Amino acid sequence: MARVLPAVQPRKLAKVPFVELADGRLQGVVSSGSDIERVYVSSIAAGSHGLNCSTNNNRPCGGLRGSPCKHLQALVDEAVLQYGADRVARYLRIEVDGELSSGADLVARLRGRPESSPAAVVFSRFLRHLAYLELPETTEPIPELHWFPAMGAVR
Numbered sequence: 001m002a003r004v005l006p007a008v009q010p011r012k013l014a015k016v017p018f019v020e021l022a023d024g025r026l027q028g029v030v031s032s033g034s035d036i037e038r039v040y041v042s043s044i045a046a047g048s049h050g051l052n053c054s055t056n057n058n059r060p061c062g063g064l065r066g067s068p069c070k071h072l073q074a075l076v077d078e079a080v081l082q083y084g085a086d087r088v089a090r091y092l093r094i095e096v097d098g099e100l101s102s103g104a105d106l107v108a109r110l111r112g113r114p115e116s117s118p119a120a121v122v123f124s125r126f127l128r129h130l131a132y133l134e135l136p137e138t139t140e141p142i143p144e145l146h147w148f149p150a151m152g153a154v155r
Contacts, residue, residue: 008084016078018126021091025117026079029056029126030071040071041119041126047093049112056123064114068107077103 019028027043030053040061042053053061053071063069068076079088085100094109135142 007082009081011078011081016074018122018129019075019078019082020125021079021083021088022125023121026075026088026092027122028075028078029123030074033070039123041122042069042071042075043117043122044068044072044076044092044110044112045115045117046091048115049092049094049110050115050117051110051112052115052117052119054119056119058119066113068110073103073107076107079103080106 014031016028016030019026024046025043026046027041030040030042032038032040039056040053041056042061044051051064051068051072053064053069055061061069061071063071076088080103083091085102085106086096088094089096089100089106089109092106092110094106096109100106132142
């Protein structure tokens with residue numbers, strides 16, 4: 001059975017509704033500050049710290065010019081709330097020589113450059129995540145998740 005870890009601190013989902021450490025990246029979906037119908041798919045690659053930010057239909061972020069844009073900063077801030085600064089730093093392989101207390105501390109240590117990364121994969125994961133939230137409450141198995149072991153099953 002897969003363990004689901006609770007958030008380190010409570011998160012408000014309006015600005016960053018989806019954040020995950022997956023596929024060798026910190027990645028997620030960040031709401032636009034200027035257009036309620038636009039979202040940005042942002043990611044930071046582990047190790048190389050390659051930065052990517054674009055709309056869900058692959059239009060590049062205008063604020064990503066050699067350093068993290070505000071969407072990436074918001075993503076890191078929410079990842080710190082969700083997973084804790086130490087775990088995010090370890091995942092991204094950020095050199096830590098002092099104490100980390102915020103996402104800004106992590107962003108200041110990034111040395112990556114903008115690099116292309118497909119937004120569609122992250123955005124489809126976000127949409128699938130939303131679909132599960134819309135399912136009616138039930139105690140019956142969900143057919144798509146049948147491969148998860150039942151509670152108390154032999155390991």
